[in-house]
């Protein structure tokens with residue numbers, strides 16, 4: 654597993670140009686933590702401005718279409734994301750799976766389209782509360798990993814660290830409820846086993862992030878947990894103060 658933790662902010666459908674000042678503050682602060690890989694996924698409308706201003710952090714998209722171009726009103730393709738400065742894209746977020754009916758095979762196709770366009774990919778998986786309560790969490794998530802990850806052929810030429818899996822229990826997203834650390838460790842181990850089954854040794858470079866109500870208070874414990882390679886952060890990434898506290902929990906500040 655790559656040594657540097659990966660801390661990714663997902664702004665979802667939040668942010669107008671007035672928020673660029675916040676992004677610049679995050680970028681300046683991230684530069685003080687060279688051992689932490691920091692990235693932000695703003696809404697499509699801000700990607701180019703973000704990417705042009707960012708010095709220390711990567712800019713990404715929150716979704717892409719499977720096709721490179723064509724008659725798909727309102728959609729954005731992976732080459733378009735790359736063209737405006739994105740270097741990665743999140744696919745399969747539970748809000749896309751729920752709001753847009755996205756299934757595992759579509760998520761896989763999106764991940765492969767992103768790789769074709771030269772983007773890194775974060776593939777999101779996670780169980781609902783009903784699935785957890787029914788004792789099915791690990792089976793559900795393992796199946797999502799098996800069916801949503803890009804194929805071994807698609808990642809053959811990809812540099813280590815360009816693909817990540819984000820484990821985000823649906824019931825923990827935006828709710829303030831965080832998974833127990835021991836449950837996170839168990840699920841990350843299950844996901845790691847599926848990644849190894851899919852990719853063999855090549856899978857060692859795939860980071861597994863935790864996401865779901867990560868904040869300044871709980872980040873250190875989650876990031877220190879066995880198998881956790883970083884965090885995907887929604888609400889707490891919208892303000893520099895809270896996001897930088899999470900970055901600080903992931904690494905050591907350099908002395909200038």
Ligand code: PEP
Pocket residue numbers: 663821825826827828829864865866867885886887888889
């Ligand atoms: C997310 O949407 O990816 C997320 C983890 O959101 P939050 O941190 O707000 O729970």
